[in-house]
Amino acid sequence: MASNEKSYAPGQHPDLPAPANLVGPIAWIRGNLLSSPTNIVLTALAAWFLYTLLPPMLNWLFLDAVFTGEDRNACRAAGEGACWAFIGERFKLFTYGFYPLEQRWRVNLSFVLLCLAAVPVLFDKVPYRKYGLYYAMAFPFIAGWLLVGGNILGLELPVVATDKFGGIMLTLVIGVTGIAFSLPIGILLALGRSSRLPLIRVFCIGFIEFIRGVPLITLLFVASTMLSYFLPPGTKFDLLLRVLIMVTLFASAYMAEVIRGGLQAIPNGQIEAGDALGLKYWPAMRLIVLPQALKISIPGIVNTFIGLYKDTTLVIIIGLLDPLGIGRASLADTKWTGLSNEVYIFVAIFFFISCFAMSRYSLYLEGKLETGHKR
Structure with a gap:
């Protein structure tokens, strides 16, 4: 029987497209939504629920x-x-809080500098990344000077009291500060908890267990109200600074446990390999152990960051007005x-x-x- 198909040499036949019923939207629907009786029922219920909910919403x-x-x-x-x-x-109030109107350019500039600092940290294929990382490490102090003001290296900005901070700006200040400082502190606490030096190990264990055993709202209340009783008379300790310290320490304790889990997942052979190469403790940790442990711990680290970011709403209890506080006051x-x-x-x-x-x-x-x- 004659064939209309073109003949090809062995191994030269071109790749053919996949059957139409195995690719495309219809195939995805059949495979994910209608693949079994149970999925068909659930898909129908979900469709009914969306049809009922979406139009009025x-x-x-x-x-x-x-x-x-x-x-x-x-x-x-x-x-x-x-x-x-x-x-x-009230959008500007939600964004800037009570920051002086004529000085809000400093908030805008700080946000732009934050985006620039995040690029070399989040992405490795950027030009001059090493210098970008140096800038990222200096950014918290640059932003602190921009937002609060004062005289530094001959440059002077009007001082803005931190009780004027509020809204989205306040959330970003607390969240970014906690995220930026809790990770390195958490790494040190995780390493200290597994240290062979009893004094360091006991201190790290005690700190982690104490912080994890106390609600953040209690620590914030202590920082805002009770701390003044333990300071010398006349001592002034900025409320926002106290909050930043407490939030950072709280997140660091949880971060330490996340990273400790990653460290325990690394086989002892990796540490022995560092010893065989003649590396001392810190070089072995920096070059061999920690990169692998942090890679394993990524989901837990990001989960801790997200929890910290959402917990910034608790500052409303001590009188600081985040977006939720601004909304309730409005x-x-x-x-x-x-x-x-x-x-x-x-x-x-x-x-x-x-x-x-x-x-x-x-x-x-x-x-x-x-x-x-x-x-």
Whole structure:
């Protein structure tokens, strides 16, 4: 029988595309949503739930929402949806807190410098990365001077009291400071806990267990109220600085346990290999053990960072106003009473975007370092 197919030499036949029923959206739906009776039932229930929930939610959030208005009555007269005019009218307050209007350029500049400092830390294929890392290490002190002010190296900025800090700015200050300092301190505590020197080991164990056994809100209360009783009369200790120290120490204790788990997963042969190469303790840890332990600990490290970032909302208990505190204080204004839903949704969206970005970077880093993550 004659054949219309072209003949090819052995090994020269071109690759053929996959069958249409095995690739594409239809194949994905069949494989993930309709692969079994149970999945079919769950898919149908999920579709019904979304069909019931999404239309009224979209109407309230966007279609029937009011984006301009002078007060809540204007919103209610214009539509039955969300009153985003409230968020728009207080957006600068949500962002800068009570930072002086004429000095807010310093907050904006600090945020730009933060983004520049994050690039060499998060990505390794950037030009002059070594110098970028030096800058990243100096950034917390540069940002501190920009935000607080004062005279440094002949450059002077007006001093802004830290009780003017608030909103998203305050959350970033506490979160970034805690993240930047808790990781190196946690590494030292993890190494100290496994040290052969009894004094160092006992100190690290005692510190970690004490901090992990006390709620963060208690530590913040001690830092804000009770610490003044243990200081000499007349001593002034900035409240925000006390909060930054407590938050950093709290996160460091949890970070130490995460990293200790990574260290315990490293076979003793790796340490013995360092000894065979003639490396002393610190070079062996820096070049052989810690890179592997940190790679294993990436999910736990990022999880601790996310927990720390969300815990910044606890500062409202001691009188510092983060975005949630700003929102609750704004609701006391008779013009905008009764709009708590808009406040909580706005704050939830802000934290979701921030935490989701951290989690996605964690997945990117795991895949880049080949930690066995399956997408």
